[in-house]
Amino acid sequence: MEPVIEVVSVTRQFRHLTAVDQVSFAVPEGACFGLLGPNGAGKTTTIEIMEGIQRPTQGHVLYFGRAMQARQLYQDIGIQFQHTALQDHLTVRDTLRLFASLYQRCMPMDDLLGLCSLHEFADRDTRTLSGGQRQRLLLALALVNDPHIVFLDEPTSGLDPQARQHFWSLIESIRARGKTIIMTTHYMEEAQQLCDDIAIMDRGRIIARGAPDALLAEHFSGAMVRLDDAVVPESLLARYGGQRQDSHLRFQTTEVESLIAELIRQGVPLGHLEVQPPNLNDLFLQLTGYALRA
Numbered sequence: 001m002e003p004v005i006e007v008v009s010v011t012r013q014f015r016h017l018t019a020v021d022q023v024s025f026a027v028p029e030g031a032c033f034g035l036l037g038p039n040g041a042g043k044t045t046t047i048e049i050m051e052g053i054q055r056p057t058q059g060h061v062l063y064f065g066r067a068m069q070a071r072q073l074y075q076d077i078g079i080q081f082q083h084t085a086l087q088d089h090l091t092v093r094d095t096l097r098l099f100a101s102l103y104q105r106c107m108p109m110d111d112l113l114g115l116c117s118l119h120e121f122a123d124r125d126t127r128t129l130s131g132g133q134r135q136r137l138l139l140a141l142a143l144v145n146d147p148h149i150v151f152l153d154e155p156t157s158g159l160d161p162q163a164r165q166h167f168w169s170l171i172e173s174i175r176a177r178g179k180t181i182i183m184t185t186h187y188m189e190e191a192q193q194l195c196d197d198i199a200i201m202d203r204g205r206i207i208a209r210g211a212p213d214a215l216l217a218e219h220f221s222g223a224m225v226r227l228d229d230a231v232v233p234e235s236l237l238a239r240y241g242g243q244r245q246d247s248h249l250r251f252q253t254t255e256v257e258s259l260i261a262e263l264i265r266q267g268v269p270l271g272h273l274e275v276q277p278p279n280l281n282d283l284f285l286q287l288t289g290y291a292l293r294a
Contacts, residue, residue: 002028002064003028003029003062003065004028004030004063004148004180005027005050005061005062005063005149005180005182006025006061006062007023007024007025007026007061008024008059008060008061008062009058009059009060010022010023010024010058010061011057011058012045012054012056013057019045019204020042020046020049020056020204021203021204021205022059023042023046023059023201023204023205025199025206025209027180027182027197029148029180030178031180031181031197032171032175032180032183032194032195032196033180033183033195033196033197034183034184034185034191034198034199035047035184035198035201036184036185036186036188036191036201037200037201037202038202041203042201042203042204042205044153044184046201047151047153047182047184049061050151050182051077051079052070063149075104076147076148077147077148077149077150077151078142078144078150078151079151079153080139080151080153080155082153082154082157084138084141086126086137088126088127091122091124092113092118092123092124092126092137093113093122093123095126095137095141096112096113096144099141099144103144103145106144106146107143107144107146115170115173115174115177116137116139116140117136118136118140121133121137130163131158131160132159132163132166135155135159135163136170138155139152139155139167143174149179149180149181150174150179150181151182151183152171152182153183154184155167155171155183155185156168156185156187157186164187168193171194172194188280189279191212191280192212195212196211197209198211198280200280200284200287202287202288207288208283208287215280216277216278216282219278219283219287220278220282220283220286221254222252222254222255223253223256223275223276223278224251224252224275224277224278224282225240225250225251225256225259225273225274225275226272226276227248227263227268227269227270227271227274228247228248228269228271228272229244229247229248230249230268230269232249232268236262236266237249237251240252240255240262241253250282252278252282256275260273
């Protein structure tokens with residue numbers, strides 16, 4: 001498929017700091033693309049260059065194969081920032097009308113309220129909204145101009161698990177309308193649930209790229225076994241691919257039953273034992289040596 005947006009050899013330097021270093025990737029129309037990485041990896045700078053907020057030191061960004069002017073760009077994209085200040089003393093409906101007045105093309109109000117599950121709160125002062133309700137309003141503001149591309153910057157940061165699950169269903173509804181979604185997140189479960197394609201950044205460069213399941217299959221076999229840290233012979237760690245991480249032991253192995261039997265024989269306490277498939281956090285740890293977290 002032809003890419004809807006393409007980042008071509010983008011570099012961004014701040015004096016002696018290279019925040020983004022020769023980054024290139026393309027996102028096909030209708031995909032959900034995730035840009036992952038720890039704070040300082042360069043993902044926010046990359047996203048802001050794609051949004052037209054920052055200019056690259058080198059390289060360029062193409063939309064549908066061409067460079068777009070800022071005025072047209074902002075008519076065609078929607079952005080949900082991680083932190084957005086809202087005008088006081090306005091209702092949800094009034095806030096949406098205010099933002100809609102800034103665009104040439106707008107989504108019908110009833111469609112917007114329904115898509116983001118805001119009908120129940122449409123006439124409520126925005127200052128009284130809960131965290132989840134406020135995030136749904138911010139999502140609606142990103143969609144008010146019926147954009148081709150929607151940028152979501154840490155969209156569920158600070159939400160409780162129930163509100164996060166609800167927000168995921170809203171994003172799936174947006175995808176069903178053919179929108180292209182580009183998001184950053186620190187939640188690995190979120191990326192695996194929503195994204196067709198991900199790029200993992202570290203120190204300004206992309207260090208892995210592909211579909212989540214394909215990346216995990218490429219780098220792992222077997223299961224991950226986790227338990228509380230304990231005295232374990234180094235020979236056992238080496239045999240079963242064991243590592244110490246914070247206060248836990250982590251094994252990557254295809255011999256789960258044999259490993260557990262050996263741990264029992266060695267008298268290792270099996271507190272909080274977990275056997276799970278590898279996840280994106282495991283991948284990031286393997287690639288960089290530290291866990292992907294905020």
